[in-house]
Amino acid sequence: MQNKKVVHMTTVHHPLDPRIFYKECLSLKNAGYNVTLIAPTSSDITGEEKIEIKTIKNRSNRLHRLICGSIEMYKVAKGIKAAVYHFHDPELIPIAWMLKKKGNTVIYDIHEDYQTGIVQRDYLILPIRKILAKIYKLVEKIFTKKMELCLAEKYYKDIYPRGVCILNYPLINKALLKKERKGETSGKELLYTGNMTTDRGALIHAELLNIDPEVYVYCYGKCSVPLADEMNRQAGDNKERLYISGINRYLPKKEIDKAYVSKGWLAGLALFPPTKHYMKKELTKFFEYMTAGIPILCSDFPEWEKFITKYQCGLTVDPYNSKKIKEALDYLKAHPEEAIAMGERGRKAVADNLNWEREEEKLVSWYAKLLRGKNEGE
Structure with missing residues (x-):
């Protein structure tokens, strides 16, 4: 046998x-x-x-x-x-x-x-x-x-x-794939999922609150207490618009899956600083954002830009250029139908191939x- x-x-x-x-x-x-x-x-x-x-x-x-x-x-x-x-x-x-x-x-x-x-x-x-x-x-x-x-x-x-x-x-989440986002985009709420570290853009994501006075940033994933404190300091007077779920604890997949459907997210974030470790990676969170029909806002690394362009599922920006980041956020807020279309194109790519x-x-x-x-x- x-x-x-x-x-x-x-x-x-x-x-x-x-x-x-x-x-x-x-x-x-x-x-x-x-x-x-x-x-x-x-x-x-x-x-x-x-x-x-x-x-x-x-x-x-x-x-x-x-x-x-x-x-x-x-x-x-x-x-x-x-x-x-x-x-x-x-x-x-x-x-x-x-x-x-x-x-x-x-x-x-x-x-x-x-x-x-x-x-x-x-x-x-x-x-x-x-x-x-x-x-x-x-x-x-x-x-x-x-x-x-x-x-x-x-x-x-x-x-x-x-x-x-x-x-x-990603695993095909049929509930997410079937959930249409028409009319749901809030124009204010940004999502990040996954473990939080400085090389995964934690401080850049906190800085978004200073770049745009309208947005809220929600982070779901494990985050150390010192880093959470540092993120709050980075956000300064705007820290009341920063939400971190997972401080000093592992966040189960089921809890993160709930986050994807909890709001009409403006974009899923991956504004990482440039490092050799991440510049060529196709991040798992890309596919999860796409599954949920959420447009991606990420760093303009060549491989990431190629990916976003291929699937027309988001925007790429220089993670250190506040003006360009603000312009990208303003574009998504001013063009909700296109933001929804980006999300839907991403969702289709996952359903068809990237699963x-x-x-x-x-x-x-x-x-x-x-x-x-x-x-x-x-």
Whole structure:
């Protein structure tokens, strides 16, 4: 009998992370695989999930998580004797290498351009970050030779030519796709969803309140207390028009989904400062805004501008040019019918092509091919 046990592993992500749990794990479960997810413990786990979730201790200290979390993960994963071990964090590369045997498959799911990301992190001085990035690249190259690579972004193919793209497109939310926005646009309310950091434009989004005295900015996603305080300081006297949901807590997908239909949003925001880490990424939030029929207002990075132009689903601006930002906001407010049309064009693009259902087919087909190869002795 074919071993169809699959283990997904993360020490970093929330157990109900949209890509890991709602997309990959549930898709594989529905395709007939025996799926187990090993992730940090969370109060959001109800015990009613459709797959088995084994928890490890949630460690906030990076070093403790790297060492103790990896050891605990290895012990739990090894005991399952899976056909496929699919892991989601670079810190798990060593233990994934230890789990790799002749008769199983190990998949490294690459969510980020980690080498660039390490250099961008600001918790260490730049020379140390550059050294760590080079060490990471070397470790990754050595330890992942016999692993399969799963790529969440198209441009990662330039870095990992042998990787298989399973893109992080959204699940089709039929309620959102059917919800027409005619006459709903308020002309005032701007939305941001996802984790909040300075390199994801948190302070730029707060500054919008000083650029335009009419708009309100609503942010849904995890935000540290210090950053929330900094955003409020950035907004200054206009901070009463800034709403942050998710201060010091993980915001479940269901709560964010509710936000999409809670108001007639003028635009979905992604005014990020220019960094190598994000300039080529097709942000997941793009597709979620599009699914909800919300026009996008984002930075004018070449790849982002190409994307917005292709689907005619929003506007791009220099994130540091207050005049251009104000002009873009004024345009959306003065042309509500065009703003709605942008949202509808985005919604159609998601319904037709940019959705998880298409990626799910690729994932399930790839798994079947990998297991078939093992059974045939490849």
